[in-house]
Amino acid sequence: MVSVQAEVLLDGPGTAATALALTAPISFWGGVDPRSGLIADPRHPENGQLIAGKVLFVPETVGSSSAAAILLELVHGKHAPAAIVLHEPDAILLLGLIVAKEMGYETPIALRLDREGFSALHGRTLRVSDRGLIEGA
Amino acid sequence: MAMRIVAETARLMGAERLIPIESAHIDGALYHGDSGTLFAERLVAGGAKTAVRATLNVGAIDLTGCSRNRLRPHELEMAKRMMIAYQQLGCESTWTCAPYQAGHRPRLGSQVAWGESNAVAFCNSVLGARTNRYGDFLDIACAISGRAPDYGLHRTENRRATVVFDLSHVDQKFLHSDVAWPVLGNLYGRLIGDAVGVITGLAFRPWEDILKAFGATAASTGSVGLFHVAGATPEAPDEATARHNTPAHERIIVTNEMLLDAQTRLSTADRADRVDAVAIGSPHLSVEEFDSLRRLLAGRKIAVPLYACTGRHVLRLLERDGHRQQLESSGVTIVADTCVVVTPILPEKPGAVLMTNSGKFAHYAPSNTGYSVLYGSMADCVESAVTGRPMFGAPTW
Numbered sequence: 307m308v309s310v311q312a313e314v315l316l317d318g319p320g321t322a323a324t325a326l327a328l329t330a331p332i333s334f335w336g337g338v339d340p341r342s343g344l345i346a347d348p349r350h351p352e353n354g355q356l357i358a359g360k361v362l363f364v365p366e367t368v369g370s371s372s373a374a375a376i377l378l379e380l381v382h383g384k385h386a387p388a389a390i391v392l393h394e395p396d397a398i399l400l401l402g403l404i405v406a407k408e409m410g411y412e413t414p415i416a417l418r419l420d421r422e423g424f425s426a427l428h429g430r431t432l433r434v435s436d437r438g439l440i441e442g443a
Numbered sequence: 444m445a446m447r448i449v450a451e452t453a454r455l456m457g458a459e460r461l462i463p464i465e466s467a468h469i470d471g472a473l474y475h476g477d478s479g480t481l482f483a484e485r486l487v488a489g490g491a492k493t494a495v496r497a498t499l500n501v502g503a504i505d506l507t508g509c510s511r512n513r514l515r516p517h518e519l520e521m522a523k524r525m526m527i528a529y530q531q532l533g534c535e536s537t538w539t540c541a542p543y544q545a546g547h548r549p550r551l552g553s554q555v556a557w558g559e560s561n562a563v564a565f566c567n568s569v570l571g572a573r574t575n576r577y578g579d580f581l582d583i584a585c586a587i588s589g590r591a592p593d594y595g596l597h598r599t600e601n602r603r604a605t606v607v608f609d610l611s612h613v614d615q616k617f618l619h620s621d622v623a624w625p626v627l628g629n630l631y632g633r634l635i636g637d638a639v640g641v642i643t644g645l646a647f648r649p650w651e652d653i654l655k656a657f658g659a660t661a662a663s664t665g666s667v668g669l670f671h672v673a674g675a676t677p678e679a680p681d682e683a684t685a686r687h688n689t690p691a692h693e694r695i696i697v698t699n700e701m702l703l704d705a706q707t708r709l710s711t712a713d714r715a716d717r718v719d720a721v722a723i724g725s726p727h728l729s730v731e732e733f734d735s736l737r738r739l740l741a742g743r744k745i746a747v748p749l750y751a752c753t754g755r756h757v758l759r760l761l762e763r764d765g766h767r768q769q770l771e772s773s774g775v776t777i778v779a780d781t782c783v784v785v786t787p788i789l790p791e792k793p794g795a796v797l798m799t800n801s802g803k804f805a806h807y808a809p810s811n812t813g814y815s816v817l818y819g820s821m822a823d824c825v826e827s828a829v830t831g832r833p834m835f836g837a838p839t840w
Contacts (some may be wrong), residue, residue, distance in 0.1 A: 316455070320501070336784075336806075336810045337810065340476050349809070368632075368664065368665055369447075372473065372475065372578065373578060374579045375473070375475040375479050375579040378478045378479065378482070382477065382481075395455050396577070397452050397455060397592075398577075400681075401452065401581045408482075408485075409482060411478075
């Protein structure tokens with residue numbers, strides 16, 4: 307049983323889903339297919355994995371400033387992660403969620419947590435509360 | 444809605460206030476899916492207009508008609524609606540990722556809100572204007588509200604170089620070639636990430652197009668928003684000034700071996716015996732780069748497609764001087780307003796190999812186009828296009 311408290315960056319509903327902890331920085335534009343939520347960068351260690359419906363742990367974001375557009379499109383097409391956990395707030399990426407809320411779409415919660423804890427959560431089924439409490443068996 | 448988006452971002456990033464901005468460069472008009480079009484049309488419907496000068500980055504469609512894409516009818520329609528919506532918001536139809544070579548050059552020290560990672564790096568580093576790495580939606584929200592959250596690279600204390608990237612042990616002849624700078628950018632981006640660095644140990648003053656290539660590649664492999672070059676960029680008359688006279692956290696001594704390794708990483712198709720297409724122009728080609736292309740081609744016909752991506756600010760000059768016709772009669776496809784990694788222009792061909800001199804194309808082409816890539820100089824690209832086989836010049840060191 308693990309239990310960690312993350313900081314809520316952007317409000318969203320609580321969820322229960324499998325954890326996917328990325329082991330390398332990701333560029334959403336060029337790195338994630340906006341139509342499916344598959345990681346599409348052949349040089350990324352988690353290439354081919356699906357971020358849709360997961361509790362996605364992101365150690366670092368890199369690359370193009372179009373990340374928000376990809377995330378908005380994932381939300382719009384219902385291929386977004388169930389929750390997004392960042393090592394540090396990234397305005398470029400989170401803008402996708404801010405705009406999704408403005409557009410009235412159902413938007414996942416965004417949390418902040420130190421990346422040192424990511425690997426211990428990978429692969430577990432997690433419950434994430436709307437207050438940012440992450441619990442897993 | 445625009446002001447709410449700016450204010451919410453300010454809260455998220457811990458900015459204490461909003462500051463007025465003088466200009467914006469908008470990366471948001473590139474179609475990634477219907478949601479972006481619907482957002483722009485929501486702003487238009489609300490009567491929004493930009494409050495400051497705002498140039499537009501590439502769209503998904505070549506509106507000049509120089510090149511064609513393979514977007515399906517629905518995507519084509521939505522991409523066009525998106526481009527029109529951004530024009531209705533008052534943005535200039537520049538459609539280029541090199542706005543700084545299309546007459547949009549904010550002055551040293553001015554506060555601006557720019558999107559597109561290479562444009563951000565150039566604007567901060569080479570022009571010395573101050574912008575964070577703006578993403579889609581926030582860029583237009585800032586342009587409409589005329590305000591930006593005051594944090595990050597808008598503030599003097601965050602523009603200090605904390606890492607020194609020392610090139611004094613590297614072959615200077617290599618550094619003087621155009622092939623070197625995407626290689627340097629690849630290494631710099633991976634090693635430095637989102638920190639601010641100062642490049643030292645250059646025996647010459649780098650020219651604008653190689654700084655453009657460097658920044659574009661560094662911003663693809665790392666979250667690089669600002670770099671300094673001692674003795675060359677405006678906030679770095681010397682290394683100590685770039686460090687704000689404070690000791691660096693780290694000094695990276697670059698070696699020839701590190702550069703060879705970075706050069707290898709730019710290619711994903713090392714054992715290719717043919718080239719299916721060649722693409723140059725990320726960031727968009729300048730007039731000077733087109734001059735090099737014409738000189739290297741020397742009127743020869745190419746055997747495989749060569750896509751030369753640029754903005755309409757350059758296309759106008761190519762047409763005026765008869766160079767467009769000359770290049771097209773050699774078989775070159777000029778791509779304006781857009782480029783080959785953001786919209787499907789390259790022919791669909793499983794297992795195909797793309798040769799490029801752009802570190803940014805080399806980084807993004809494998810995932811965005813399905814092509815594997817070979818990285819070489821502009822001269823290598825031209826020779827490969829003429830022969831249809833990978834052609835590489837002798838090693839430079």
